[in-house]
Amino acid sequence: MLPRRSFPLIALLVTTLLFSACSRQTLYENAISWERSAAGLQASTISVDNMTIAYLSNEEPVNGETIVLIHGFGANKDNWTRLAGELTDEFNVYAIDLPGHGDSSKSLDLGYRFEDQVGHLSEILAALNIDEAHMMGNSMGGAITALYAATYPDQIRSAVLFDPAGILEYDSKLVELVMEGDNPLIPAKEGDFERLIDFALERKPFVPWPIYEVMEEKAIANREVNQAIFEAIRDSVYEQDFREAITRIEAPVLVIWGKEDRVINYRNADVFVNRIPDARKVLLDGVGHAPMVEVPEKSAELFREFLAETR
Structure with a gap:
């Protein structure tokens, strides 16, 4: 059975194909726009320190608390759309394209270590006038969320870490492949994006044609900056500073991890929970590296x- 939010996408694509001769890019943009609208989100940009930062936020602000969503490596703000759709009725949601990702500026020499990205995120939130929020992050975004909570404790009400990077006490299939010179997270040619999806996700959501094809083209075009970012975060995960920093987190933290994660071993959840003062974990059977996308x-x-x- 298809998710209920899939039907507007199917209707849009069928209608577009029947009544116009649109390019794949146009179909992609229309489908993404409908997906966002179905979740109660709209796209915007803001200028921050000579960078253009793209983000999604509520079409209609609500009288509620704020949630900031931080995507993972090589991903973007739209990874959060379906989860955000469950929350925009009572929370003001911001899904941000970090520098180097999505529709935001992509400088090769900006600095992409975890501490650098925390600094960039602090400037972005200040520009958006967000001084207190719940924060969620996936993978690289999970590490950024944890380090942000440790660095700016007064700004974070709670943190949710989905399969976070930052600690590799236990190796994974990805580590094995990268050591062999093969990185499935950086598409370089046709077919690589499908391999990435198969590798990262255990439960692949319905995505209509031609979404994946356009996403593959974008990923291949971003290969150079993706490589620079990957090298920066790879260096970060083998340093003790991150492990020490997360012991200073004051907010309650929930670690959610898919047990079928091939990118980062789910057993690393225990390391996070043991080091963060007020943390708990949930392990999900049959789920891979991105629970917010898969479930x-x-x-x-x-x-x-x-x-x-926590309340």
């Missing part, structure tokens, strides 16, 4: 339960 409803449910417990 958005369950992810939202876990967040609501977590908030109820």
